[in-house]
Amino acid sequence: MAKTTSTDVDAPGAPSVDEISERILQAIWEHRLPPGTKLVEEKLSEVFGVSRTKIRLALGRLSHDSILTVEPNRGTFVASPTVEQARQVFNARRVLEPALLRDLSGQVRREQLARLRKNIALEGEARERNDRRATIRLSGQFHLLIAELGQNPYLHKCIRELCSLTCLVIALYDAPGTPACPHHEHDAIVDALEQGDAERACMLMIEHLTHIENTLRLEMPGDEEIDFRAVFA
CATH class of the missing domain: 1.20.120.530 (GntR ligand-binding domain-like)
Incomplete structure (x- = not known):
């Protein structure tokens, strides 16, 4: 059986996908996450105490709204408008x-x-x-x-x-x-x-x-x- 890591399950009282999306968006609005920042799923799952799947869903919502950009083989980044x-x-x-x-x-x-x-x-x-x-x-x-x-x-x-x-x-x-x-x-x-x-x-x-x-x-x-x-x- 595969060993369970801290990013496989949610911590008690962990935020929802909506809450994670909102907190990331708020950080962008307040310029705490500047354009071009790479959002690493593993790091974010540790910070929020949730699974990487939940982080992936939250990032996907923001990508759909063009707030984040997904670059194949590179990852997800805060958008950098030209x-x-x-x-x-x-x-x-x-x-x-x-x-x-x-x-x-x-x-x-x-x-x-x-x-x-x-x-x-x-x-x-x-x-x-x-x-x-x-x-x-x-x-x-x-x-x-x-x-x-x-x-x-x-x-x-x-x-x-x-x-x-x-x-x-x-x-x-x-x-x-x-x-x-x-x-x-x-x-x-x-x-x-x-x-x-x-x-x-x-x-x-x-x-x-x-x-x-x-x-x-x-x-x-x-x-x-x-x-x-x-x-x-």
């Missing part, structure tokens, strides 16, 4: 996100506006304490929240994927010290939504996404050794 792909991501967002705002405008409820305002406030607090990881995460969550409020699951899925790819693009190309997603622009978008001004909300969103794109610099970072245990501690 400059052209980065431009395509922003172009797609400039089409989809104004459409979401147009649907929301005029019918957004007070409690929905309050959720958006709360997210903006939390983002502002993260900026004040210079918590870049939380700032990046909350900036992305603002856009995901708009997609969620739109109650269109297909658009929500697209925006989730595009926001994740945007995080990778920012990790690759942003200028050091530049806030990638200024929260005051989020405030202005919500103001326009609250006033029922769909055209202004759409215009502000397009300007906002263009502003983010214009902070990019076309330089590739050097290779960096990743400590998976530290990332998911």
Whole structure:
């Protein structure tokens, strides 16, 4: 009988495939897993205390959404969008996100506006304490929240994927010290939504996404050794 190793079975209280996928995605959003990082199944199974099969399923989900790339005979890596792909991501967002705002405008409820305002406030607090990881995460969550409020699951899925790819693009190309997603622009978008001004909300969103794109610099970072245990501690 083959000897059972620590990666053959799940540890007590081990996370689900969904939870593992979400934690990996969160690490990408917070730039703890930079583009090009190789995700080794054996290492991740040890870190999460689960079988390699469960890790493989989690990585497969993220690969399906283009967040990870699988290279034959090499392994699975965090995606590294090219400059052209980065431009395509922003172009797609400039089409989809104004459409979401147009649907929301005029019918957004007070409690929905309050959720958006709360997210903006939390983002502002993260900026004040210079918590870049939380700032990046909350900036992305603002856009995901708009997609969620739109109650269109297909658009929500697209925006989730595009926001994740945007995080990778920012990790690759942003200028050091530049806030990638200024929260005051989020405030202005919500103001326009609250006033029922769909055209202004759409215009502000397009300007906002263009502003983010214009902070990019076309330089590739050097290779960096990743400590998976530290990332998911």
